[in-house]
Amino acid sequence: MEDGPTREEGVAVVADGTDRTSGAELPFADPAGRPTLRTVAELAGVHVSTVSRVLNHVGGPGVRPASRTTAERIRRIAERVGYSPNPHATGLRTSRSRLVGVLVPRLVDIVLATIYEGIEEATATYGFSTFVANTGDDPTAQRRRTEMVLARRVDGVIFGDAYVDGRFLDEVAGRGAPFVLVSRRAGDYPSVTCDDVLGGRLAAEHLLALGHRDLAVIAGEPYASTGIDRTAGFLAACDAAGVHVPGSRVVHSRFDTEGGRAAMSRVLADGAAPTAVFVVNDFAAIGAMGVLRDAGLVVGRDVAVVGFNDVPLAGSLPVGLTTVRSPMHEMGVRAAHLLMRRLGGEEVASERLVPVLVPRASTLGDRGA
Amino acid sequence: MEDGPTREEGVAVVADGTDRTSGAELPFADPAGRPTLRTVAELAGVHVSTVSRVLNHVGGPGVRPASRTTAERIRRIAERVGYSPNPHATGLRTSRSRLVGVLVPRLVDIVLATIYEGIEEATATYGFSTFVANTGDDPTAQRRRTEMVLARRVDGVIFGDAYVDGRFLDEVAGRGAPFVLVSRRAGDYPSVTCDDVLGGRLAAEHLLALGHRDLAVIAGEPYASTGIDRTAGFLAACDAAGVHVPGSRVVHSRFDTEGGRAAMSRVLADGAAPTAVFVVNDFAAIGAMGVLRDAGLVVGRDVAVVGFNDVPLAGSLPVGLTTVRSPMHEMGVRAAHLLMRRLGGEEVASERLVPVLVPRASTLGDRGA
DNA sequence: CTGAAAGCGCTTACAG
DNA sequence: CTGAAAGCGCTTACAG
Structure with missing residues (x-):
């Protein structure tokens, strides 16, 4: 990249006030120089497990992850160094990815694009990100793209390209990945459709x-x-x-x-x-x-x-x-919520929105x- | 989900011939029951490192990851159990995610959707997956969505929503994430645009x-x-x-x-x-x-x-x-290739396609x- | 040609 | 309230 001198010298303070590049290298940063849990722990003078507990606000009513002052110090430091947890580490440890796969016939179809925007918007509020893939309503592509999405270890899938017979979905159900349908219904699988x-x-x-x-x-x-x-x-x-x-x-x-x-x-x-x-x-x-x-x-x-x-x-x-x-956008939003409830272990019922x-x-x- | 009995009993053999659920549980499967490297190693009677080497075809000309027969056996077993590497583990170990973030003004704009389809298609051929996010051309959203995408540890970013002044991009460049632009140029950053x-x-x-x-x-x-x-x-x-x-x-x-x-x-x-x-x-x-x-x-x-x-x-x-x-689709494809070359450490030049x-x-x- | 070990960055019982 | 340890599933020098 043709970096000018200004950029070479580094941006000392970015817009959110986080000081990411000033001073010496952060201790125990990852290979890319990003702070790790260990970075924060070291700076706070506590054990990494304490930092983890604090930042994940573990603890129910009455149970504290740490003393008030320690917790505050940790949070301040985490903020200052711009800590963001490594999702690979979290994913590996918890086997949950906060990722959902979305399969659509074609994203250039504004109907599907609008539905997808609703999905993306709603899943983001849960801290989830989405992969979209086009399948062009082609069964081979549906299969291949679904494999790809499952290989990424998504927590769930939203299908916007269901065939009404639901045979392919039967196979997917056998694989254990929770899913919901949007736009098109199929079999008895939970779906959000227009009436x-x-x-x-x-x-x-x-x-x-x-x-x-x-x-x-x-x-x-x-x-x-x-x-x-x-x-x-x-x-x-x-x-x-x-x-x-x-x-x-x-x-x-x-x-x-x-x-x-x-x-x-x-x-x-x-x-x-x-x-x-x-x-x-x-x-x-x-x-x-x-x-x-x-x-x-x-x-x-x-x-x-x-x-x-x-x-x-x-x-x-x-x-x-x-x-x-x-209600295209709304269908996407509802489908996302429905999937989230499925991921929470709830039994969910299909929804039919009024045109x-x-x-x-x-x-x-x-x-x- | 309202699973019928057929699904409850499991799908013995899925369409690609992989036998995923038959017989006893796989040894050393992950919490979701998926085979791990260890599963394959155990079944093949070799060390996990050998399996890893074989499946990643490590070794240049003359250098073999394993003997021909061992390698074949490993590959056969991996195929049979439907092994697919856990990307969280790989990502954690290698600090590369094979993920790219794509920011666009709006995906319901068919122009951007078409460009995105090109990006998605081309990145997939490299084994990469993409996150898309809408920013609505709003600087606050651009910032927030970029943070989100970087927090996911993408290997690179494609911006389809650049402001011509490039100031925000200067900040991103300071963060060390390689990126290219598509559709719109800005500053001296590498871009693929229409002329x-x-x-x-x-x-x-x-x-x-x-x-x-x-x-x-x-x-x-x-x-x-x-x-x-x-x-x-x-x-x-x-x-x-x-x-x-x-x-x-x-x-x-x-x-x-x-x-x-x-x-x-x-x-x-x-x-x-x-x-x-x-x-x-x-x-x-x-x-x-x-x-x-x-x-x-x-x-x-x-x-x-x-x-x-x-x-x-x-x-x-x-x-x-x-x-x-x-050439909207083509712009997306080219932008993806350009980013891949950047990720390979190449210096790349902007491309301007003819209308x-x-x-x-x-x-x-x-x-x- | 193959094995054994270390370690990536987290979370989560388990102690104390 | 906090620490120490184990381990998630991989890859990669390093031995042999």
Whole structure:
């Protein structure tokens, strides 16, 4: 690195007031020059075990880790030298790492990225850090990435890429690593999801109320509970209203823009355009809207489109996208809490968060602009 | 967890053929029942140090870690019991963690998410894992998250959220953690960026060639080299062509859709609309397009808009967005390699990757549809 | 070619 | 209230 002289001379005092480089080398520092427990012990004139007890505030009501004055001295010194425990040593000793692995289909999918932000935020409040890995919904990658994460000795795992059959998860459960699911449910494993069935119903009721009877569904991947449940909820509501959606009008798709394009093209190739389309993902919905436009149809006037998730962009599109808002960030936060409770040995139950329909121009036309 | 009986009875053989749970407990397993080096040594009838040497293929040309047959036996046993080294033990012993910290403004920004995917992918090929943390471009968060990452004893850090002044980085450099920058440059620290000056120039040349003379720039945050350099390149090219862009027509903005909306509104409030706008980020460009539309202007006919990055959505928009494509994934990959070389003790030089202009309807009108 | 020992930096019973 | 010891699972000179 092209260090200038200023940096070469060292930064005497960093912003938090900790004096990390002044004076002589710290006694009993680690190879990188960082203070160890021994450093603090030596400076305080006590045994390392005392320092450890004090800094971990061991001791319940009435039980003190050390005398008040000793404890204070130790804490002051630890602060002054900028002591932070070596997580490798702690991890080795306690066999807990305060690490959690998070597996997602793709982090560039803003839905998953938002969920992950919630996870990261919430786990951090427990002093945990997270590894994320993309699996691209590919079983081989899921396996390999899970191995990698377990090899890192994470305390737990959050899967955001579960296949609804849960077979892979059965294997993981056999390995003894606690985990929870987020976004997608599978088997009987604890999960935090959006109430996708309800979401699908909200979409259907909205379209039915607007008078639509000629409907199509772009349903997502067949292995993801999100698409499955949203579609099921939609179709059930149609059924209840006596509106039949033919099987040829329910097509699977990838969850991205390109997937929506391909699926919408297939629907159009199949005959006359429906008057309304429910797409189980906003990005796929954007792709579908593109195809409709290219076919000379005006979204919101000729064809209504409902998406799912309410990504930030949905409201900023030229034709605002009516969509079912799912609490993405909140799902991440809750999943993190759920895992923490599992790690504490609690039995936990799945949580289903309530979605809300957000009507915009893509179903309301000018009224929704 | 609601384990069914099948899972309770254990999964005898997992998919990779490793027999992890059959027979009696492994000898000298760790508290979680995982095999240790000692497990393998005992099973192979050799000393742990021999196992360690074999599994780490110690030994250069001519130097063997063990006899061929012993080595093979050890490797077979390690494979059979599913041995994977405890990274805490290795980390404690070697004071290297094979961990890298990655700081980004926000992971929900697809630009950063794409860069991060490249980083993650490339570091994984070195056997490294990554921690990501959001800092929201907030100096306090940058400090706190960096502390957190260093406390985890990462071997190195990649900053995707550098302030161009580099003052915070000067402090970090004083702490002895090797790092590189990605996306944004700062000071003389090694970085992998897009050639943003060139990108700005490409945008200007495109608009000038189309005959535009009445220009505006939505310039991003003043502390980010991306916005600064893109704007500088744009203005320099205008200057060279004898076209003056008044200072009032160059406005700072956040990098997201909302930021683009706000900035575009300010430009419009300031007087007559320009005939062309260069926005240094695609999402901000989408926001700007929304404001133009709301003002009754047709993008691509009344006003030309050029964005930056070419996010996947840019081409799928109702009015395709002309934009300067930056190699986001590639930047992440290169930054990872650069850090790895730094960790190997190499002196490394910054890399600037070449952007390409992608013309679409937002500047070409119907011709670009 | 292989073994034995030391030690990385912690935590946690166990004494006193 | 505090100290001393053991040991977590590795790696790495050092012997032989």
